[in-house]
Amino acid sequence: MVVGVLIQLSHKNIDKIFDYKVPSRLESKIKIGIRVEVPFGYQKLEGFVLEIKGQSSYAVNLKQIIEVVDEEIVLNKELLDLGKFIKKQTLSTLISCYQVMLPKALKARRGSSVSKKYDIYYRLGEIGEYKLNTKQQEVINLFTQDDLVSRKRLLLVSASSVKTLEQKGILIPEKKEHYRLCYNSENCLKYSLTDEQKQVVNQVLENKEEKVSLLWGVTGSGKTEVYMELIENTLKKGKTSIMLVPEISLTPQMVERFEKRFGNKIAAIHSALSEGERYDEWRRIHRGEAKIVIGARSAIFAPLNDLGMIIIDEEHSDSYKQEDSSPRYSAIDVARERGRYNKCPVILGSATPSLESFARAQKGFYQLLMLPHRVNKKSLPSVEIVDMNEEYKKNVGLFSKKLFDKISEKIEKKEQVILLLNRRGYSSFVTCKNCGYTVKCPHCDITLTYHKHASMLRCHYCGYATNLKVICPECHENSLTNLGIGTEKVEEELHKLFPNTAVLRMDVDTTSRKGMHKKMIEDFRNQKYSILLGTQIVAKGLDFENVTLVGVINADTSLNIPDFRSSENTFSLLSQVAGRSGRSEKVGEVVIQTFNPSHYAISFVKKHDYIGFYKQEMTIRKTMKYPPYYYLVYIRLSGKDYSIIEKEAQKIKKSLERYLEQTIILGPSPASIFKLNDVYRYSIILKYKKESNLYLALIKMDEHYKNNKDIKVEINFNPIHF
Ligand code: ADP
Ligand code: ZN
Numbered sequence: 062m063v064v065g066v067l068i069q070l071s072h073k074n075i076d077k078i079f080d081y082k083v084p085s086r087l088e089s090k091i092k093i094g095i096r097v098e099v100p101f102g103y104q105k106l107e108g109f110v111l112e113i114k115g116q117s118s119y120a121v122n123l124k125q126i127i128e129v130v131d132e133e134i135v136l137n138k139e140l141l142d143l144g145k146f147i148k149k150q151t152l153s154t155l156i157s158c159y160q161v162m163l164p165k166a167l168k169a170r171r172g173s174s175v176s177k178k179y180d181i182y183y184r185l186g187e188i189g190e191y192k193l194n195t196k197q198q199e200v201i202n203l204f205t206q207d208d209l210v211s212r213k214r215l216l217l218v219s220a221s222s223v224k225t226l227e228q229k230g231i232l233i234p235e236k237k238e239h240y241r242l243c244y245n246s247e248n249c250l251k252y253s254l255t256d257e258q259k260q261v262v263n264q265v266l267e268n269k270e271e272k273v274s275l276l277w278g279v280t281g282s283g284k285t286e287v288y289m290e291l292i293e294n295t296l297k298k299g300k301t302s303i304m305l306v307p308e309i310s311l312t313p314q315m316v317e318r319f320e321k322r323f324g325n326k327i328a329a330i331h332s333a334l335s336e337g338e339r340y341d342e343w344r345r346i347h348r349g350e351a352k353i354v355i356g357a358r359s360a361i362f363a364p365l366n367d368l369g370m371i372i373i374d375e376e377h378s379d380s381y382k383q384e385d386s387s388p389r390y391s392a393i394d395v396a397r398e399r400g401r402y403n404k405c406p407v408i409l410g411s412a413t414p415s416l417e418s419f420a421r422a423q424k425g426f427y428q429l430l431m432l433p434h435r436v437n438k439k440s441l442p443s444v445e446i447v448d449m450n451e452e453y454k455k456n457v458g459l460f461s462k463k464l465f466d467k468i469s470e471k472i473e474k475k476e477q478v479i480l481l482l483n484r485r486g487y488s489s490f491v492t493c494k495n496c497g498y499t500v501k502c503p504h505c506d507i508t509l510t511y512h513k514h515a516s517m518l519r520c521h522y523c524g525y526a527t528n529l530k531v532i533c534p535e536c537h538e539n540s541l542t543n544l545g546i547g548t549e550k551v552e553e554e555l556h557k558l559f560p561n562t563a564v565l566r567m568d569v570d571t572t573s574r575k576g577m578h579k580k581m582i583e584d585f586r587n588q589k590y591s592i593l594l595g596t597q598i599v600a601k602g603l604d605f606e607n608v609t610l611v612g613v614i615n616a617d618t619s620l621n622i623p624d625f626r627s628s629e630n631t632f633s634l635l636s637q638v639a640g641r642s643g644r645s646e647k648v649g650e651v652v653i654q655t656f657n658p659s660h661y662a663i664s665f666v667k668k669h670d671y672i673g674f675y676k677q678e679m680t681i682r683k684t685m686k687y688p689p690y691y692y693l694v695y696i697r698l699s700g701k702d703y704s705i706i707e708k709e710a711q712k713i714k715k716s717l718e719r720y721l722e723q724t725i726i727l728g729p730s731p732a733s734i735f736k737l738n739d740v741y742r743y744s745i746i747l748k749y750k751k752e753s754n755l756y757l758a759l760i761k762m763d764e765h766y767k768n769n770k771d772i773k774v775e776i777n778f779n780p781i782h783f
Contacts, residue, residue, distance in 0.1 A: 062088050063123065065112030066099055067156055071387075073767040076154040078111055082123045094134035094141055096167075098127040109136060109159060133347070135167055139402055140364060146398050152763055152776050153388035161388055162362035166340035177344075178337075181212040183223075183232040191229055197222045201231075209235065238344075251322060254290060255437070258283050261430045262290050265406050268428055273397055275376075275422040276410040278432030279441060279669070280640020281604075284410045285315065287432070288372050289322050291408065292353055296326065300369025300405070301352045305392060307378035307601065308332075308357055313579040314604060315374075316355055323353055330356035330363070333575060358383060361392045361399070368403040371396045375601060376409035376418060377633055379781045389777045393418075412640060412671075413633040416682065419675055420689040435644075442611070442642040442649030444667040448658040449615075459546060459554050464612045464652045472562055472591050476647065477607045480555075480594040481638045482548050482614040485568040486510035489545030491518060493533040500530065500541070506736040511543045512570070513550070523738045551594055551614055559592070567595035600638035606645030611638055616655040616663055623733060624783055625687045628662040632674050635666040686725065686748055688779070694747040694759070695780035697732060700772045703741035709772050710743045713762060717745070720758035724749040733783055744783070 062085075065078040081099050083091055091097075095110050107130060136144070136159060144158040151158075185204045193201060196219040203210050203218070212234070215223045226232040254262065265274055278284045292302045306315055308331075316329045328342045328351035345351040347364045354363040358381055361371075373381065373396055381392040393409065400407035409418055409427070422429040435441065447461040456462065471478050490508040491500040500509050502520035509518040511529060519526045531541050552566045565585055572578040585593050586605055593599055593608075619631045635653060643649015655663055665674035683690050698713070700706045710729030717726055725748040732742035749755060759776055766774040 062091065063114050063116055064091060064097070064110045064126065065114065066097060066108040066126070067111050067159070068099070068101055068106050068108040069156060069160065070101075070106060071154050071157045071160065073154055073763070076156060079108075080114075080123055081126045084125050087126065087129050090129040090132075092134050094136040094138070096130035096135055098130055100124050100127065111141065135163060135347075135364075137364060137366070139399070140362065142402070143362075143395065143398060147388050147390050147395065150394060151388040151390050151778060152759060153390075158388050158390075161359060161383070161390070162364075164339045164343045165336050167343070177238055177341075179236040179238055182209040182235045182237050183212060183215060183227075184209055184235055186230050186233045188231055191231065194222075197226060200226060209237070251289065251293075252286060254286065255283065257432050257434065258287050258290070261287050261432060262294075264428070264430050265291055265408060266294065268406060270428070271401075271404060271406075272426070272428045273400065273407045273409065273421075274430050275414055275418050275427045276408055276430045276432065277414055277419070277422075277671075278410065278412060278430075279435060280412045280637065281435040281439065281441075281644045282412075282432035283436040284374070284432060285318060286436075288374065288408070288410070289319065291370055291372065291406075292323070295369040296323070296352055298369060300367045301354075301365040302370040302372070303354045303356075303360060303363055303365065303368065303396075303399075304372040305360055305374065305381065305396070306355065306357060307375045307380045308598075313582055315602065319353065319355055325351075327351060327353045327355060328363075330354065330360045332357060333578070335575075358392045361395045368399060369405045370408075371400055371405065372408045372410065374410050375637075376411045377413055377415040378601075379630075382779070382781045384777065384781055387775070389775075389780075391779065413636050414671075416629060416675065416678060417689045420679070439643070439645075440648070441669050442639055442651045444639055444651040444653060444669070446658050446663060446667055447652060447654045449654050449656050450658075452654075459551055459614060460558065461652075461654055464654060465558065467610050467650065467652055468559065468592070468612065471610045472559060474609075475588075475591075476609040477585070477588065477590075477605060478592045478610045478612065479599055479603075479605075479608055479638070479641050480551065480592060480612045480614060481597070481599055481634075482546065482551050482594070483597050483618045483634070484545070484547045485549070485570055485596055486519065486521075486547035487513035487549040487553075488543030489547055491529075491541055491543045493536060493538065493540050494542055495538040495540040496533060496536040498533050498535040504736070504739045506734050510547060513553070522734065546615070548594060548596060555592060555594065562592060563590040564592045564594055565590040567593060567598055569596070569598075572598070597634055597638075600634055600641070603641055604644055605641070607647075608641055609643055609647045609649050611642040611649070611651045613638060613651075613653040613655075616653050617657055620655075620657060620660060620662065625682075625685065626781075628660075628681075629678060632662040632666060632678075635663065636669070636671070639666060639669075691725075691748045691750055692778075693780055694749075694755070695777040695783065696745040696747070696762075697742055697775045697777070698729070698745070698772055699740050699742040699775070701740060702771065703743075705771050706741055706743050709766075710745065713774075714745060716762070717747070717758055720754050720761075721747070721749075721752055722754065724752045724755065746783075 062083040063080055064083055066081055067078055068075055093110055096107055097110055098105055098107055140162055144155055147158040148155045200215055200218050200222050295302045319327050328346050330342050346354055354360050383390055396407050421427045447463050452461045468478055488511040491511055502509055502525050504525055505520055505522045507520055507522050509520055512519055516529055517526045518529055531539055533541050548566055548568050552564055555564045567581050619634055620627055639651040642651050661677050698706050698710050714729055727746040729743045729745050732744045
């Protein structure tokens, strides 16, 4: 027997199938999709069996595989095909497409691998002629109800009896796998659906065209309840479901709701799990013990059989696109492909769908489903815009009079407040009052952020940190000051303004410890704090009934980012955070502070007018030739020597111009962060509607540079960030 093996080493040169002979003792274990250990050069490496054949058409002296790693296949037919689909969509190595599907513990074995954990159980053997004493009889009695009893339980009766009985063969030990996480069993907490919710559920179930559905439902319209109903329905048909949520910040509350309804049928995969926990969850899914998978982007690869429903909540979220490493895939594209393969519904849900998705729904390419009202017709919160230009004439604090008064009022009434500032740290930059010098990261083209608590200046990109300086390195004056505001400064200000009020700050800095995030959400729900202050981490998915005021300290932080999506992102962030207010009986209010009060992204938030925003933004996208009217490809060229990069970038542009006929080629220009981690970056952007040569041109370019040590070429289709 000969097998074709894909080696677990991501390099464009070895991304192909290598043939190996199978020693006869291993033949029976070989299956397509199983992992094997093979000799490769001077190394022993792991790989996946992708082909089984009688003979090789290559060399005569084939090497033999060393071992079969697993008992079961790790990649089934669907996932193997899916990898090929992703490779084609993203121009990545095939092995990287498979590796992205698996928990770390299953990627190439590295010495200290994560192990399975076991508990010891006993089963009853023959007692025969053996005379039991009282203690031993007590031990045996525990088996009247269960066939298997845990060692722990038996030891409580008598350790010596257990030992003797085991020696006599009366107790037979058995290992049973112990999962690191456990879920409560279900108690079927559910509401009866409103008419609007029922209608949406029916529309999905009656959708015979196998179209993707876009569920556009305002914040608090009960989308989650609809998802759960659809999943329950799928479960009843004996099928499995995947539900994606944007990030870990959303997961604790969501998982809790799902756990209450579906108990241990769920598996939750997210970035806060340890490697071991992740591996356990993956195996529960793989074995069919978990039927519902909830997780962030990579959960779309859950190895479920009989997939019957895929739901992507907050579908507009940028976290569904993997941008920073290969394969640069979109979980939405992968979901559509899995939906097609399994002939199952795919639901994209959001209060503020991405322009791309809404445009597809408008064209009839997606089925549009709507939940235009909050549950039980509660109204959306009223939104007030405060012009900070006017405010600064009277007062230079961080809080306008309006926001300050509202916060005081809510504290008085024992209601809760959420405040958003989308920038962590204390100040956003440190600059010299004398000469204008700004302190930058020595490795990146980025200003450093002052973190007061740690008394450090930090680079939010590469993690570089240095002590705070007061003397300007340029003009040597004692004149460095920090400008701009971050969450840490707002927290300090809140303590001054509201000295007896408990404030909870939630951002990357305060939630990095495992479990902190969940605890913070619980504490806030239990009203241990009156004010929750945070970055965009507080904007999404949270459901607290006592929150009646949402304040945005500075709406302009996301508006001023140089990106064609900055208006869309701002509209969506503000709508989402506004949606945290007044979700229950009490009426909600929102106050947004901005220096751009007349900007359309902000005025449409005030009116809760998604369609108005959509129309205006679409006109701009059309004129500017941006998505959804045009497709984009972002090509990044990077290396240590910028003169080489620049020269090569020019060459690439010239050759692309020769190949491509209807594509607009922008650049090469220095990337928006020119230097990152001591590496210089140039970018070329392609805009096109239709271009038959594109794929071939990009493959050629990729091939040409794959062995070049001076320059790295990365291709990103439909980029989210520039
Ligand atoms: P969304 O996901 O659209 O923001 P949720 O599903 O979180 O909305 O629902 C908002 C609130 O309304 C939640 O507290 C939820 O428990 C409640 N809710 C949802 N559907 C119903 C229903 N049919 N009857 C009563 N309460 C509901
Ligand atoms: Zn840096």
